[in-house]
Amino acid sequence: MAQHTRKGAKEQALTANRLIDGVVVYLTADGKLSESLQDAEVAEGKEAAEALLTRATPFVDANEIIEPYLFAVELEDGRIRAVSVRETIRQAGPTVRLDLGKQAELADVHG
């Protein structure tokens, strides 16, 4: 799988897909799931990232999410930005069919 976790990335967030409909979600600081990357908890350093990953387990066990993993993010002007093209596309939808879905709502992300 391409453009997943970058080893040694300083800041990471946790993403997964929701079981019932496959929608991309992020784990938030208050232990909830959000569809917006801006709500994601950002873990700095290896230990915090591992702790974040562990916090996904109850959601997996409760059959709420599938395939959780960490990915690299950066903070830019107070906004969370995915580092890879892949995660940017997961966040903001395909870079095509810009008339619908979240790619229409988050048009600024793809630039």
Add this chain to the structure above:
Amino acid sequence: MKLIKNGKFVEQDFVAVGADDALPDGAVIVPLERWEAERDSLITRNTPIGVKLESGQHPERIREDLDHFSVVALDFPIYRNGRAYSYARLLRDRYGYEGEVRAVGNVLQDQFYFMVRCGFDALEVQDKITPEVFEQSVGAFTYAYQPAADDRPTVMSLRHRLAARADEARAAAD
């Protein structure tokens, strides 16, 4: 592990032994290599004997010895590895083996139907499998398109029967 034979849950009747295990009294299932190495002494034991083939051990290797076996156990190292389906069909369709063909290893409920169709009459399954689950899995489909090692009529033959019956009815009406 539970053992299902011809659709019935039964007690384990054979002891599966490894390459170097001491042989217990009674019926055993031995690895192919052990059979090949200890063939003569195993035959003189005069107890029911089975052989286990790993994926990659072609049943041709036991073809001449089949009369000695009460069981041929075919291993599924992982459910995705489907070699043993072909092995079972060779044992049944080509070698005419009528003893037990047992599925062992990663034997999952969604595969029961395929296994039974390929000639497995015994399945070693996970403890959570109940008779209901087994029935549901094996009975998933009423009809089968292709011939296999079971005696199900194919859809093609059923169609011909229907057509023949329709012809007869027409002839009778004339």
Add this chain to the structure above:
Amino acid sequence: MYRYDEFDHSLVKERVEQFRGQVARRLDGDITEDEFKPIRLMNGLYLQLHAYMLRVAVPYGTLSSKQLRKLADIARKYDRGYGHFTTRQNLQYNWPALKDVPAILDELASVEMHCIQTSGNCIRNVTSDQYAGAAKDEVEDPRIISEVIRQWSTFHPEFSFLPRKFKIAVSGTEADRAAIKVHDIGIQIVTNDKGEVGYQVYVGGGLGRTPMIGKKIGDFVPKADLLAYLEAVMRVYNMNGRRDNLYKSRIKILVHEIGAEEMQRQVEEEFAEIRKTGALNLPQDEIDRIKAYFADPAFEDLSDDAAELDAAIAADKGFAHWVKNNTAAHKKPGYAIVNISLKPIGGTPGDCSADQMDAVAALAEKYSFDELRVTHEQNLTLAHVRKADLKAVYDALKAADLATANVNLITDQIACPGLDYCNLANARSIPIAQEISNRFADIERQHDIGELKINTSGCINACGHHHVGHIGILGVDKKGVEYYQVTLGGSADENTAIGDILGPAFTEQEIPDAIEKIVKIYLDTRQDGERFIDTYRRVGIQPFKENVYEAH
């Protein structure tokens, strides 16, 4: 077209019920994702980047109007108003929810459709020629034997857990529109010197990481024996194909490792044994029964005289381009084959909106005996249109934004969904195709360039068939940045060839210019009447290598 009888209906319905139970068990938490994943994959349900993706089988690419309307309904009701036609002649929905899939399968079953064996390591949907039953030089309609194979391979108990997926394609004409030599098994329908119809069998073709061209191992398999022969190939593969390495588990690697002759020997040996039992003998009356479904529709006796058509062509340049490019000769006088391009300029190759599906369904109903085809090049085909109706069909297509006159031209590109949708992709494919399409939008220029097929894949799995594009583009990931490697000289027709790598990869921004240079070199080098591929075969890669990379 084939119609289900009670047996076909029963199997599909039972499959839907089985899957409904499995989904319920998963949503209730009775089974884990690890247990559920192989189950959903057996039913064409993938998890992609944004959502689940459901792949619907379109057997040998044939659809009725009613089926296409149902696909449109489902797109509106359960998805986002569009679907994506693939190089496997299937249709993919990009946004279904897991909870809705059993209901979608019910709807599909109501029009004799399903998602069975559209993924997993089993025998996949059989593909064929979109001109079946309409082509002039056809030995026999390839859909007949394709349907026989569909039934034989459905829930085949021995071959549902093969080393890897398995694709079979059938062609009934010498001109190969089904890319049979890049399939695990390619079947060419032929006639022998006694005038009997039988099959040439190729094995071990395929794209992906290690592209290979299929080797002919069966010269003439008699009709009655085809299933026995196929079962022999499958059994040899199932027992001997590699299972230790995902990338070496396709039959092409087995054929490559043991050699075509040894493969042939093993298959012949197995075939002789299976044949002896007679169990898979295909009786003539069963062939006839299925053949009847594919009998010619009620063609009218027409003349090929087309004064009216000629007048319409003369009067409308757009129509003239469309007739020239998007229609093909039909076996019956007064009829034509109509290709509907799903490659609008700047659009997504293979995407089709629900409204467009309805529009095409209406045209098929009115003008083409109620059926249509999906092509492996991600277009649609109306196989039997009266020449007198071409203008009306064109006008209706134009109203639905479906009259792009570019079939087989540079903007008629194949592209996989790529990183915009796909979980396996390394790079995006669709935007690359769109940029090239926009660059070459001028139809006069496209005509001047002539036949040129550009195929783009977003990863090495090659769903976009880049190896066999005249120009192939493969997206790769270099440290999180997309790059594109270009190959030249590939071809998927009866002269199948794997493309040669041009040189270092390009960035997304560089690609349109690189394509432009390649085209210019071709135009400067071509001799009279040469297509791009002909010129390439004559001059080789060197002139392209030398000129594409030179500094401005």
